[in-house]
Amino acid sequence: MSEHARVSAELARIDAFFPILQGLGTRWAASRPFEGLTVGVHLHLTTITLALVRELVLGGGRWVVSAANPATTDHGVVEYMRTLGLDVHTGRGSRDGVEATVAEEPMLFADVGFALGSALLDEGQRPRGGVEITASGVTRLRERLPLPFPVLNINDGRLKPAIESRRGVGEGLWPAFTTLTGQHLSGRMVLVVGYGPVGAGVAAFARAAGATVEVAENDPVRRLIAHYDGLATTDAVPALKRGRIVVTATGRRHTLGAAELASLPEGSIVLSAGHGGDEIDVAWLRNHATTVDQIGPRVVRYTLPSGRRVTVLADGHPLNIVTNSGSPEPVLLHFLLLGLGLEHIARTDLPPGEVCLPVGLEEEAARMALGVIERPAG
Ligand SMILES: NC(=O)c1ccc[n+]([C@@H]2O[C@H](COP(=O)([O-])OP(=O)(O)OC[C@H]3O[C@@H](n4cnc5c(N)ncnc54)[C@H](O)[C@@H]3O)[C@@H](O)[C@H]2O)c1
Structure with missing residues (x-):
């Protein structure tokens, strides 16, 4: 099986069994919340991340992707993303990928480990805001307070610790x-x-x-x-x-x-x-x-x-x-929050610093997931 076929098969499996992100893609294709913005995405480049990015790009904007960790980078996914027209940087170390993304001066960003956020701070950039999804990233962003831009903390909401982390x-x-x-x-x-x-x-x-x-x-x-x-x-x-x-x-x-x-x-x-x-x-x-x-x-x-x-x-x-092991469901669920978070920052003027996840955003994510989980069979 070619790499492209393997990655396509994994996407098809996600679509068949837990298609919670498509609702966002459909909505964004109509509302285009990211139009006119450059968005930097610094995540583990797995098929699950591809399932997210595939929907995000429907919302317009220019997307620059960098690999969070060479050890977790699926090169089939990198190639697939490039066929979608995305600018993808793997670098030899995670820092190389981040630097390439920073050079594009993203206005929005999605981060793991606050690597991209830290690099934007080091370069004196002032994006509109970003989302951070991990405990490690939240620890690091707190070490950099006060921040000149908002960062939405997805990690410490109600959903992520209970479902994805645990x-x-x-x-x-x-x-x-x-x-x-x-x-x-x-x-x-x-x-x-x-x-x-x-x-x-x-x-x-x-x-x-x-x-x-x-x-x-x-x-x-x-x-x-x-x-x-x-x-x-x-x-x-x-x-x-x-x-x-x-x-x-x-x-x-x-x-x-x-x-x-x-x-x-x-x-x-x-x-x-x-x-x-x-x-x-x-x-x-x-x-x-x-x-x-x-x-x-x-x-x-x-x-x-x-x-x-x-x-x-x-x-x-x-x-x-x-190893990209286990069911993709928990990760897709917190990626739903990541997507809603980016949309929220694109649409709302938030104060600089660490921003708690709005309760309504988590409820919306939960409702979207339940809509798929509780859908009657057939
Ligand atoms: N593998 C994954 O898919 C995945 C998913 C989510 C989060 N994470 C990462 O996993 C890590 C843990 O996440 P979390 O949400 O549980 O973080 P957390 O910060 O809430 O918990 C970490 C715990 O480790 C304890 N600790 C730190 N050093 C210790 C030591 N030397 N001995 C004993 N205890 C020690 C801390 O007191 C803390 O309670 C983070 O780095 C997070 O980014 C990984």
Whole structure:
């Protein structure tokens, strides 16, 4: 199957089973909310993002797309977007793509990890506004306050944490884990580091699959919530020594740094459900390993001087995104919010700074999704 045919087939599957974005495309084709605007999109370039972008462009405007992470970039999607006439930048690193998008001086933007927003600030640009969809991005944008333009925070609304972060990641991560390793979760020990919405979902789906789950969380409130969710709570370092499957869901650089990685016992498997590629210090493993074996696609085993072996999945990048695994529904749902958010900024004069998602926007997104979900069969 050609790449174009594979990507088309995936779009057709989305259209057949969860066509929640088409309503927006139809509306935008008539109302053209983005006419006259350059819009920068900095996202993971997967087929689900393509399903969004395909509808967005119907609303007019000029669209410039950059890849958020080379490890999550589907090159079939990049080519498909180019056939739609889009300007797509993959770059060798994520920064190269961002720079190309910044050079187009977008007036609106959609961002993951506040990479594009930060670059626009660095260049002194004053877009009309943007939307940020991730927890990591919201943390970064708060580090840059006060902002001279509005950024709509999609992450901390009601829908995104409950559905995409909590259910989407947990549901997608574990099938990918089993495909890559061949391991079943039943009876295994899983340590989840970070108990935000993502970690909570990863833990819940692991437990449902029969694993024994422990949670390491720095925030005492979330740690207590994990306890009342029925999970054993612990500090990361002693728990790491017991060895297991370890998942990071923190958005924080080097959550598994040199000390944590060195304390892992023989046979541990580590993976990320968070953001970017640096929650696990894979470079440290690479530099300290006596041997590095690629034992399967996206599965690398490092043997340390102590003789202990540590296996890393997807080079420490978010496994569910790299493998595009799980149902596309949760991501499509928060992309619905992203689209409505961009339309809102195009139409409304918002104050500069972090802007909370209007309640009405989330209700509209929920109603649109329910319209598809509850549609009578036949
Ligand atoms: N893989 C995906 O598809 C996907 C989807 C949504 C979000 N994300 C990303 O996943 C990450 C987590 O998202 P979230 O919404 O749960 O974020 P969050 O910020 O709400 O939760 C992260 C938690 O990790 C804890 N933490 C940080 N460092 C820690 C450490 N060293 N040890 C123990 N706990 C630690 C924090 O206290 C916090 O409670 C973010 O980076 C987000 O951008 C990934």
